[in-house]
Amino acid sequence: MNDRCRASVTSDGMGFHEYQCSRKAVKDGYCKQHHPDAVAARAEKSRAVWEERRKKEPWYVLSEVKKKLSDSLFEIERLNGIIKTIATDRDRFERAAVDWMTVYNRAKAGVERLTQGLKILAGEPDEQGHTHLAELHDVAACQAFAKRILAADKGGEK
Numbered sequence: 001m002n003d004r005c006r007a008s009v010t011s012d013g014m015g016f017h018e019y020q021c022s023r024k025a026v027k028d029g030y031c032k033q034h035h036p037d038a039v040a041a042r043a044e045k046s047r048a049v050w051e052e053r054r055k056k057e058p059w060y061v062l063s064e065v066k067k068k069l070s071d072s073l074f075e076i077e078r079l080n081g082i083i084k085t086i087a088t089d090r091d092r093f094e095r096a097a098v099d100w101m102t103v104y105n106r107a108k109a110g111v112e113r114l115t116q117g118l119k120i121l122a123g124e125p126d127e128q129g130h131t132h133l134a135e136l137h138d139v140a141a142c143q144a145f146a147k148r149i150l151a152a153d154k155g156g157e158k
């Protein structure tokens with residue numbers, strides 16, 4: 001009959017003496033109790049109850065503690081790795097900064113020396129109106145002249 005639940009049930013719970021459910025079909029050919037959604041909902045509820053009970057078992061609690069400990073150790077290892085990387089990078093950055101300052105200072109000094117040399121070669125007169133072409137052959141005089149130029153650039157004495 002079409003209006004009866006189409007689920008098979010057993011009277012003894014062992015799978016023997018199967019017979020069709022005698023209840024009235026209310027949805028999709030099943031009674032309220034045997035509809036797949038209801039069966040699935042009961043199975044889920046039963047699974048959740050079993051899961052809750054399992055979580056209280058000592059072996060489960062212990063395994064969870066072990067897992068958390070393992071995760072913590074892994075996290076500590078990970079953080080250690082990051083700290084080591086940061087430390088290494090900081091050292092690298094500091095070395096790079098020192099290298100860069102050395103290069104910059106050398107370049108700056110080089111530009112200054114070149115500027116003085118170019119001024120002398122160009123025969124430009126200094127503040128007193130003297131030219132220093134003759135000093136090109138005198139290293140000490142050339143250096144003294146360069147120092148005076150530098151001092152003048154800084155707004156110092158002539």
Ligand SMILES: [Zn+2]
Binds near residue numbers: 007030
């Ligand atoms: Zn039924």
